[in-house]
Amino acid sequence: MNLSRHINARTLPLIVTSLLFVALFGFGSIAYTGFFSAQVFINLLIDNAFICVVAIGMTFVIISGGIDLSVGSIVALTTMVTAALVEHHHWSIWAVIPLVLLMGAGFGLLMGVLIHAFQLQPFIVTLGGMFLARGLCYVISIDSISITDESYTQIAQYRLMLGEETFISISALIALAVLAFAIYLAQYTRFGRTVYAIGGNERSALLMGLPIGRTKILVYTLSGLCSALGGVLITFYMLSGYGLHALGLELDAIAAAVIGGTLLTGGVGYVAGSLVGVLILGVIQSLIAFDGTLSSWWTRIAVGVLLCLFCLMQRLFERGSQSFSFLFSYWKKPAEPSNNTDQEASKACLTQVTTRTAA
Amino acid sequence: MTVEPILVMQGIRKSFPGVAALKNVQLRLFPGEVHALMGQNGAGKSTLIKVLTGVETPDGGEIRLKGELIQPTCVGEAQAIGISTVYQEINLCPNLSVAENIFIGRFPIRGPAIDWKTIERESQTALAALNIHIDVTLPLASFPVAIQQMVAIARALSTAAQVLILDEPTSSLDEDEVERLFQALRQLKQKGMAILFVTHFLDQTYAISDRITVLRNGEFVGEYAASALSRLDLINTMVGREIDEASYAAETAAQTGSVAADPYVSACGLGSTGTMRPIDLDIYQGQVLGLGGLLGSGRTETARMLFGIDHTDSGTIRVGGEAVKLNSPRKAVQHGIAFCPEDRKTEGIIAELSIRENIILALQARRGIFRYLPKRLQRTIADEYIQQLGIRTPDAEKPIGQLSGGNQQKALLARWLATDPKMLILDEPTRGIDIAAKLEIMELVKAQCRKGLAILFISSEMSEVLRVSDRIAVLRDRQKIGEIAGKDADEQSVFRMIAGAES
Amino acid sequence: MNRLPAPFLAGLRHRLFWPCVTLALLCLVNFYFNRGFFDIEIKNGALYGSVIDILNRAAPLMLVAMGMTLVIATRGIDISVGATVAISGAVVASMIGGSLVIQNGVQSYVSNVPMPLAILGALAVALLCGLWNGLLVAGAGMQPIIATLILMVAGRGIAQLITAGQIVTVYYEPFFFIGNGFLLGIPVSLYIVAVVLIALLLLIHRTALGLFIQAVGINPVAARFSGISARALVFWVYAFCAVTAGIAAMIITSNVKSADGNNAGLLLELDAILAVTLGGTSLAGGRFSIVGSLIGALIIQTLTYAIYSLGVPPEINMVVKALVVFAVCLIQSDALRAMLARHVLRTGEAA
Known part of the structure; x- marks a missing residue:
C-alpha cells in the first residue's frame, strides 16, 4: 500500500483536519482530567448530531458549486411544525416526522427549481428561503413550544448502552446512518458523481451530456431534507420547537464543510470530512467547557480562525496545483528534454536577424 | 483505390445573420486516413465542424455516413452514430479522476453502486491503446494539458467512434506531446478510423495528414493529397491572391517618415516557458513593426508579454533605453505603451x-x-x-x-x-470589421505612425501586415524565425520564410 | 396603439422608476390604514411623525446599504457588515461606558475615554475589519462571499470578547445625541446619512471613482487592460463598506444606549444586500445607484412599518421580506424575461 500516493491537494486538507482533531482531543486528554474517555468522544457525536446531518446536506450543495443559507431556518421551522403538531394537535410522531421531512425536501426543491429554471444566484434565493422559513416559524408561534408527548420523549431519551459506561443516543445513530448513506451517494452513484462534475466545470458537464438541471434541483432538495432531519434531531435533543433554534447554523455547517476539506468553489470535498469538521467544532466547545475559565465566545473566534486558515490553505493549493503538476510523472518513460535543439534554434534565429538587419 | 468514403458532406450551406459562413462546402473522409482541414480565420472550419457534430443545423446540403443520410441535432446524437469530437479547450472536469472523466455519463453499475474496478481497468486499457500509462485514479488536474487532451481523446474513442474530429488539439501541446499524440493517431489510422484534424501548424499538417481540404471565406477551395501539395502552395491556397500590387507599392513609398535612431521598446530574449520561446524585438518610433505568422504562431502571446499581462520568465525589456519590469498593464501604460486587444x-x-x-x-x-x-x-x-x-x-x-x-x-x-502613448500595440484591429472600416483603420494606423508613434501591428491577414509595416518580424510555432524589411517583403517571401525556414 | 409621451417613456425606463413606485405604493398602503401617516408635528422643537420615524429608523440600514452598493458594483459581496457593527458597537460602548459622578451635589455623567476619541477608535476598528476583508479578497484572491464569511463567523465572538460577554450599557448622556437627538427639528442620524451621502456622491461624480468601479464591475479584464489598478480599488471599497457599518454602529449603539455583541446588527448584511437589489443595482456588478439603494433601504423600513400598522404580528415581516426577495430576483432574471418573450412571441404568432 503506497500511502504517499493518496496524499495530494484534495486529500491533504482532510488529513490536516483529522490530525488537528486528534491533536485537539489529545491536548484535552492531557490538560483536563476526565476528558479522555469514550463517552466524551461519543458525546461529541450526540451533541452535534443535528449539525452533522445539516452539514452533510450543505456539503453536497457546496460540492455542486452552490450555497444554501436556508438550512438553519428550515431546521427551526421543522422544530416548530413538529412541536406544534405533536403538542397542539396530538398527532402521532410517526405521521409527523415523515411529514416534516417531506416539507423540508419540498422547500429545498422549490429553491432548486428557482435557481435552475430562472438562473438565479443560489446565494440570494436561499437567502429568501432563509427569511421565509424563519418567518413561517413565527407565524406558528413566537414562543417556544416544549414537547411533552410520551412517545416522543421516550425516543429522545433512549440511550443505547455500548459496554458498561458508554452509551449513544438515537440521534447520533441516525447521524451516522445518514453519513454512511451520504458517502454511498457521493462516491458510488451517478447522481453523486454528477454533483462533483457540475462543481468542477458546469459547461463541460453539460457537453458531456450529464443531467445538469435535475441534479442541481436534487442537490437543494437533499439539503432541504437533511435540514428537516436535522430539525427532527434538534427536537430530540432540546424537546422543544422554537423560532430561534439553530440561529446561524448555516454558518456552522459551511464552516464544518470547509474545515473538512470541501472547496467552496465547488467540485472538491468529502462528505466524511464534514463529520470531522463538525467534530472539530464540537471538540473546541468541549475544550472550552472543560477549561471553565475561557468564555463561550472563544468558540466563534476559534472557528473563524480555523476557517481563515483552511481557506488560505485552499487558495495556496489552487495556485500551487498548476506549478506542482510536474511532480507527477505521467509517461512510462519520461522524455528527454530537448534543450539542445531549442538553443540551436534560437541561435539560428538570432543570426538570421542580425544578417537581415545588416542587409 | 476502391475504398468508399465513410463520411461525405456535400453542398453544405450555413448562414448567420449578415454572414454566409459556409457556401457550398464539401468534405470526404475515408476510413484509415488523417484528413487535415485547413483555412484562415473565418474560413468556416469551425462552422463546418459544428454542423457535423450537431451543434448547428445546416441551411442546405447533405451529410452521409456510410452512405446513409444523417442529420445530427445535438452532440449526443452525433456521438451515438459514431462521430466523436475533441475540442481545443478541454471539455472535461479537472476535479474528477482520469477514469471518471472517461466514463462519466455512462458508468457501469454493479448491484447498487458504480463499478469502479471495471472503470479503472477499462480506462487503463483505453489509455494504454494511446500509449499512455498513468494512474487513472488521480484527478485530471494533476496531469499536464497534453495528457488531459489525450484523456479527452480516450473518452471520444471509448464511445466506439468511426469518425474522430480533432479541433486544434495541439495548440497547447509541446513538440514531445504532439509526437505522442501523433503516434496514437497513426495507430488509430491503422485500425481504420477516419480522423479529421484541424490545425494551424503547417509542420503538423504535413507530419500526420494524408489529405488536406482547404476552405477560404466559407468556400471549398480544393482537396489535395498532402504529398502533392507544397507548403507554399498550401499557404497560397489558404490565403488566396487578392492583394492589389499597384496600390500596395504606392503606399509603401509614401510611408517613409522620420524614424528615431534608437528603438523605443527593445525586448531581448523575452520569453515564457510553455507559451513563447525567447524573442528579440526592437520597435522604433515612427515605424510600424508587423508581426507576421499564422494563427497560433505566438503573435498575441508576444503582445501580451510586452504589455505586462502575461508573466515572463526570461529576457529583459528596455523602454526608451531604460531597463524596466513590466509586470502589469498599469506599469506598461505608465511607460507610454498602449494595447488594443484581440x-x-x-x-x-x-x-x-x-x-x-x-x-x-x-x-x-x-x-x-x-x-x-x-x-x-x-x-x-x-x-x-x-x-x-x-x-x-x-x-x-x-x-x-x-x-x-x-x-x-x-x-x-x-x-x-x-x-x-509612445507605442501602440494593435492585435487584430481589423477582425470582424467590414472592408470600408478596415481601410479606415489601416489609414488611421499609418497616420499615427507618421506622427511619431511606434506601432506593433498584428493581423492574421498578411496583406494588411505587408501594407502597413516598415519591418515584419516573422513568427512560426511560438518563435521568431526572422525579420524582413517592409520594402523587400511581399507575401511570397514571407510565406517562403514561414514554410521553408526549416529546410 | 397609443403613443405615450416621450418624457414619460424615458421616466419608465429610468433605473429608479420601479424602486420609487414600490416606495410610493407602500406609503399609500400605510396611508390607507393610517390616515395620519403623512402628518408631521412639532413637539419641543423637533419633528415627529411616521415619515420622520421611518427615516430615522432606516438610517443605519441606509448607511450600510451605501457601502454595500459599492462592494456589489465591483462584483463582490460583504456578508460581514453585521459582525462589523457588533464589533465597533462593542468598542465604542466599552470605551465610553460612563458612570454617574456627583460633584458639588450636581449629578453628571463622565465617560471613560473622551467621546470623540472613542468614536474615532470604533471607526478605526471598523476600518480594520474592512482592510482585513479587502486583503483577503483583493490580496489573497478569495471569493468575496468566503472571505467575508470568515469575519462574519468570528466577528460576533470578537465583539463578545470586547464586552466580556455582557451587554454593555452606556450612561454617558452626550453620546445619546447621535442616535436620539434632534438638530433644528431633524434627527441627528439623518444628518449623518446626509453627510455620508453627499461625500459619497461627490466622490463618485467629482472623481473617477464611479467610473472605475463600474468599469471593474462590468468588465474586470478590460478595466485592468486600460490601466486601472482593480485590486487597489476593490481593496478600498471593502474598507469603505466596513466604515459605513462602523458609522451605523454608532447610531445603533447610541439609539439603544447599549452594545450587545450577540444581537447588534443581526441580519443587517442581508437587509443591506436586499436594499441594494431593491434599489436596482444588479448583484452581477456594474452599473449602480447609491440613491436607489437608499430608496431600497426606505422600502424595507416602510414595509416593516406597514406591517406594524396593518396590525399583523410583526413576525410576519420576515415572510413578506422573503416574498419581496423572490419577486425582485424574478424581475431581475434574464431567464424569466427570455421565457416571457418567447411566450409573447408564440402567442403573437398564433394570433
Whole structure:
C-alpha cells in the first residue's frame, strides 16, 4: 500500500483536519482530567448530531458549486411544525416526522427549481428561503413550544448502552446512518458523481451530456431534507420547537464543510470530512467547557480562525496545483528534454536577424 | 483505390445573420486516413465542424455516413452514430479522476453502486491503446494539458467512434506531446478510423495528414493529397491572391517618415516557458513593426508579454533605453505603451458604459482617481476623437456595446490615442470589421505612425501586415524565425520564410 | 396603439422608476390604514411623525446599504457588515461606558475615554475589519462571499470578547445625541446619512471613482487592460463598506444606549444586500445607484412599518421580506424575461 500516493491537494486538507482533531482531543486528554474517555468522544457525536446531518446536506450543495443559507431556518421551522403538531394537535410522531421531512425536501426543491429554471444566484434565493422559513416559524408561534408527548420523549431519551459506561443516543445513530448513506451517494452513484462534475466545470458537464438541471434541483432538495432531519434531531435533543433554534447554523455547517476539506468553489470535498469538521467544532466547545475559565465566545473566534486558515490553505493549493503538476510523472518513460535543439534554434534565429538587419 | 468514403458532406450551406459562413462546402473522409482541414480565420472550419457534430443545423446540403443520410441535432446524437469530437479547450472536469472523466455519463453499475474496478481497468486499457500509462485514479488536474487532451481523446474513442474530429488539439501541446499524440493517431489510422484534424501548424499538417481540404471565406477551395501539395502552395491556397500590387507599392513609398535612431521598446530574449520561446524585438518610433505568422504562431502571446499581462520568465525589456519590469498593464501604460486587444468584447470595450466613458478610461486611469477630468473636458475629448476617427454615432453618450464592430474598434483606438502613448500595440484591429472600416483603420494606423508613434501591428491577414509595416518580424510555432524589411517583403517571401525556414 | 409621451417613456425606463413606485405604493398602503401617516408635528422643537420615524429608523440600514452598493458594483459581496457593527458597537460602548459622578451635589455623567476619541477608535476598528476583508479578497484572491464569511463567523465572538460577554450599557448622556437627538427639528442620524451621502456622491461624480468601479464591475479584464489598478480599488471599497457599518454602529449603539455583541446588527448584511437589489443595482456588478439603494433601504423600513400598522404580528415581516426577495430576483432574471418573450412571441404568432 503506497500511502504517499493518496496524499495530494484534495486529500491533504482532510488529513490536516483529522490530525488537528486528534491533536485537539489529545491536548484535552492531557490538560483536563476526565476528558479522555469514550463517552466524551461519543458525546461529541450526540451533541452535534443535528449539525452533522445539516452539514452533510450543505456539503453536497457546496460540492455542486452552490450555497444554501436556508438550512438553519428550515431546521427551526421543522422544530416548530413538529412541536406544534405533536403538542397542539396530538398527532402521532410517526405521521409527523415523515411529514416534516417531506416539507423540508419540498422547500429545498422549490429553491432548486428557482435557481435552475430562472438562473438565479443560489446565494440570494436561499437567502429568501432563509427569511421565509424563519418567518413561517413565527407565524406558528413566537414562543417556544416544549414537547411533552410520551412517545416522543421516550425516543429522545433512549440511550443505547455500548459496554458498561458508554452509551449513544438515537440521534447520533441516525447521524451516522445518514453519513454512511451520504458517502454511498457521493462516491458510488451517478447522481453523486454528477454533483462533483457540475462543481468542477458546469459547461463541460453539460457537453458531456450529464443531467445538469435535475441534479442541481436534487442537490437543494437533499439539503432541504437533511435540514428537516436535522430539525427532527434538534427536537430530540432540546424537546422543544422554537423560532430561534439553530440561529446561524448555516454558518456552522459551511464552516464544518470547509474545515473538512470541501472547496467552496465547488467540485472538491468529502462528505466524511464534514463529520470531522463538525467534530472539530464540537471538540473546541468541549475544550472550552472543560477549561471553565475561557468564555463561550472563544468558540466563534476559534472557528473563524480555523476557517481563515483552511481557506488560505485552499487558495495556496489552487495556485500551487498548476506549478506542482510536474511532480507527477505521467509517461512510462519520461522524455528527454530537448534543450539542445531549442538553443540551436534560437541561435539560428538570432543570426538570421542580425544578417537581415545588416542587409 | 476502391475504398468508399465513410463520411461525405456535400453542398453544405450555413448562414448567420449578415454572414454566409459556409457556401457550398464539401468534405470526404475515408476510413484509415488523417484528413487535415485547413483555412484562415473565418474560413468556416469551425462552422463546418459544428454542423457535423450537431451543434448547428445546416441551411442546405447533405451529410452521409456510410452512405446513409444523417442529420445530427445535438452532440449526443452525433456521438451515438459514431462521430466523436475533441475540442481545443478541454471539455472535461479537472476535479474528477482520469477514469471518471472517461466514463462519466455512462458508468457501469454493479448491484447498487458504480463499478469502479471495471472503470479503472477499462480506462487503463483505453489509455494504454494511446500509449499512455498513468494512474487513472488521480484527478485530471494533476496531469499536464497534453495528457488531459489525450484523456479527452480516450473518452471520444471509448464511445466506439468511426469518425474522430480533432479541433486544434495541439495548440497547447509541446513538440514531445504532439509526437505522442501523433503516434496514437497513426495507430488509430491503422485500425481504420477516419480522423479529421484541424490545425494551424503547417509542420503538423504535413507530419500526420494524408489529405488536406482547404476552405477560404466559407468556400471549398480544393482537396489535395498532402504529398502533392507544397507548403507554399498550401499557404497560397489558404490565403488566396487578392492583394492589389499597384496600390500596395504606392503606399509603401509614401510611408517613409522620420524614424528615431534608437528603438523605443527593445525586448531581448523575452520569453515564457510553455507559451513563447525567447524573442528579440526592437520597435522604433515612427515605424510600424508587423508581426507576421499564422494563427497560433505566438503573435498575441508576444503582445501580451510586452504589455505586462502575461508573466515572463526570461529576457529583459528596455523602454526608451531604460531597463524596466513590466509586470502589469498599469506599469506598461505608465511607460507610454498602449494595447488594443484581440478580443474586443471580453478584453476591450466596457459594453454598458458610454462611448465617452470608454474613450477617456485609459487617460483617466493614468491620471488616477482624484485628478478627475471634468465632464465638459471629457465630452470635448470624446467628440474630438469621434470626429477625428470618424466614429459613427449620434452622440458620445450611447453605450459602446450598441456600436458596430468597426466603430467599437475606433473608440478603443481613441481610448489609447487620448493617453498620448509612445507605442501602440494593435492585435487584430481589423477582425470582424467590414472592408470600408478596415481601410479606415489601416489609414488611421499609418497616420499615427507618421506622427511619431511606434506601432506593433498584428493581423492574421498578411496583406494588411505587408501594407502597413516598415519591418515584419516573422513568427512560426511560438518563435521568431526572422525579420524582413517592409520594402523587400511581399507575401511570397514571407510565406517562403514561414514554410521553408526549416529546410 | 397609443403613443405615450416621450418624457414619460424615458421616466419608465429610468433605473429608479420601479424602486420609487414600490416606495410610493407602500406609503399609500400605510396611508390607507393610517390616515395620519403623512402628518408631521412639532413637539419641543423637533419633528415627529411616521415619515420622520421611518427615516430615522432606516438610517443605519441606509448607511450600510451605501457601502454595500459599492462592494456589489465591483462584483463582490460583504456578508460581514453585521459582525462589523457588533464589533465597533462593542468598542465604542466599552470605551465610553460612563458612570454617574456627583460633584458639588450636581449629578453628571463622565465617560471613560473622551467621546470623540472613542468614536474615532470604533471607526478605526471598523476600518480594520474592512482592510482585513479587502486583503483577503483583493490580496489573497478569495471569493468575496468566503472571505467575508470568515469575519462574519468570528466577528460576533470578537465583539463578545470586547464586552466580556455582557451587554454593555452606556450612561454617558452626550453620546445619546447621535442616535436620539434632534438638530433644528431633524434627527441627528439623518444628518449623518446626509453627510455620508453627499461625500459619497461627490466622490463618485467629482472623481473617477464611479467610473472605475463600474468599469471593474462590468468588465474586470478590460478595466485592468486600460490601466486601472482593480485590486487597489476593490481593496478600498471593502474598507469603505466596513466604515459605513462602523458609522451605523454608532447610531445603533447610541439609539439603544447599549452594545450587545450577540444581537447588534443581526441580519443587517442581508437587509443591506436586499436594499441594494431593491434599489436596482444588479448583484452581477456594474452599473449602480447609491440613491436607489437608499430608496431600497426606505422600502424595507416602510414595509416593516406597514406591517406594524396593518396590525399583523410583526413576525410576519420576515415572510413578506422573503416574498419581496423572490419577486425582485424574478424581475431581475434574464431567464424569466427570455421565457416571457418567447411566450409573447408564440402567442403573437398564433394570433
